[in-house]
Amino acid sequence: MSATADHAEERTTLAARLGFQPGQVVQELGYDEDTEQDLREAIEEHTGTELVDEEYDDVADAVLLWFRDEDGDLTDALVDAIGLLEEAGMICLLTPKTGRDGYIEPSDISEAARTAGLSQTKSISVGKDWNGSRLATPKAAKTGRR
Template sequence: MSATADHAEERANSAVRLGFQPGQVVQELGYDDDVDEELREEIAELTGNELVDEDYEEDVADVVLLWFREDDGDLVDTLVDALATLTDGGHIWLLTPKTGRDGYVEPSDIGEAAPTAGLARTTSFGAVKDWSATRLVSPKAVRSGKK
């Protein structure tokens, strides 16, 4: 397999590992010039829908893809805002720069902000080269076993 094919497979696996499904509406918040464009494209390809932005008012989103950096403001407020259009049983993927990258967010900051915003952290991992992903859900969804 070529290096390009390996890279494409890795990208597809990132979108799949994040659990995106065909037909999902994904609202993207915190977009800037530092986001991972290839991951965005893979998510759009996998779901069959373009990512919608903060002005999306048509309906509710199944997943919020939230890019957040240390200097982006208050994480609790940002998470509460992200919940506004999220469907019941939906979840937030909080993407933060990895350790050593500009805008790095301490895991303890996420751990403190999530419950204050009414969310529970279920998993965290290095999603792509420069970004870590943390899955946040309503505590009700955790108790009922929803993913």
């Protein structure tokens, strides 16, 4: 296998570890110049669909939410994201790593998720500057959907 093929497989594996599935419609919120382009491309490769933006006017299977401390209230952002999801959808919350501009304490993420009615199911590093947290809606948690 070539180095390029290895890299592509590694990227799509990361998308799968975050809980994205082939065929999903993924709505991206909070995109800016600081986001991890490799992760965005990996999600598109793995799902087989392009990410849709804030203007998308239907429900999504998943929300990719880039969020920094200066972006406002995390609980409000999560509640808004829930409103964009199908019944058993999931949110992939991406926040800057420790020491990076916009860093958010893990306890603040847990509290915001709980307040919004979400379950935090997984946290992983998704790049040089970002951590990802997979958050499930109550319906998704009950059905065991990842």
